[in-house]
Amino acid sequence: MKGMVVIDALTYVGESVYLKRRFTAEDLIEMMDTNGIDMAVVTAPPPGPDYQRANEGVYEAVRKYPDRLVGFYKINPWFKEAELERAERAVREWGFRGFKLDPKDDSFHVGTSIVKPVMELAEMLEVPIFFQTGDSSFCPPEAIAFMAPSFPKVTIIMSHTDLGVRLATYPRLSEDLKNIYFGTYPLRGGHKGIDRFLRLITSRTIDPKRVVFTTEMPFGHPKFELKVIELSNLDEEAKKLIMGENIKRILRL
């Protein structure tokens, strides 16, 4: 992506039973360099339940590559007050810039009361939250849509899912959910390679200011995700926003 800053708004480092091998900060940096990605948001991979060591690994990665990586603290809300205290310290003292929640992997519904204090903490600390959505009954996109208006000051980033399409269809609903942003992973392509979700941006049915580029490395492959972006005929302005400017604005980088 010549002439633009490329920031991947969701990646992982560390060990996971879902990965063939440990994915280190060096592995991530190498993948970023190979694929022309300047910076990345990084968090702890699933599964939990206890993410303390994994979050420490993220902290170490960010400390090692402060100009390339930004840390999101992975919260398991089942640990309640103790976890909230750690999360607050992670932001105030360790330099984490956001939270990551994964309702499916940690078995909680996003609409239940244990999520509320996390949202309140994010509001107080003025940090965004990335929700893993779409794959399960734990976090259907509708549940985010119900919750988001109660926390209008909290920036919510979620996997793009069908909610993007619905917001495009119902502009008034979209106005009420201004604090919701969409990550691009997984892009799937479409006719002539133009991805069905990205087509909503090229047709201006979804505001490109609400979309951030994500690969979810190492679960997603940057070469594939970037190829879909390339084939999707986004105009330069939209591409700049999606590929880096939006997440820069959200994170005040």
Place this chain on the structure above:
Amino acid sequence: MVYIDAHTHFGKGMPAGIPPDRVEECIAMMDRIGMDAIITTPPYASISMDRSYDEANALLSEAMRKWPKRILGLARINPHFRGRAVKRAEEALQSGFWGIKFHPRNEAFPANSRELVFPIMRKVEELGGLVLFHTGGLVYSHPTLVGDVADNFPEVPIQIGHLGGRFEDDAILVAKWFDNVILDTSFCRGPRSIEKAVEVAGVEKVVYASDYPQGSIELDTLKVELAEISKRDKALILGRNIKRILDTIRGMR
């Protein structure tokens, strides 16, 4: 190398501004990229005013007559026609179609309907053929429903379209459990989905597909190329697996 796309569409009135294909365009496209053959079926937009696919199936039959080794048609059947649908399936299989395509979501029937689907499956069992199911919806087209069909018709090769969509893990298990089930990769999430399918269900159960022209051959081939699997496995997925199944069907007739 054998290069076969196991799930494409051919017919008039393609949806969402996608232009209709002429068979010559298909063949020219295949020649450009070195593709040997496509398994193809009418798209939803080819449904006639009477809700059948008679016209579109006839168009495809004509294309198959022109290019019998490269255009491998699956007749689109709307099972709500009951007796007439069974008759159409019989005529199609006897006139050179390689099998049947069902789209439970578009025509609103459960994939494992005893009343609507099983009579047609019995005809396929009798005459030989491949059956492709669109999958990905919670209602009607969940891959476990296709598993029920596979359980009842163990001699019929059954293809789960789109690797189960958002129910990828379920689809992979269904393919693992039933010998007669294969998974097609069209619109799947990415290279890791293919790796997982190979690891759990076995490489012989995975066939490359793109859903062309709604999907992109370039992108779906790239997913196979980027998957961390052996060269031999890639060759099987890109064509040899589906060729083996087609050879078996030819032998049954």
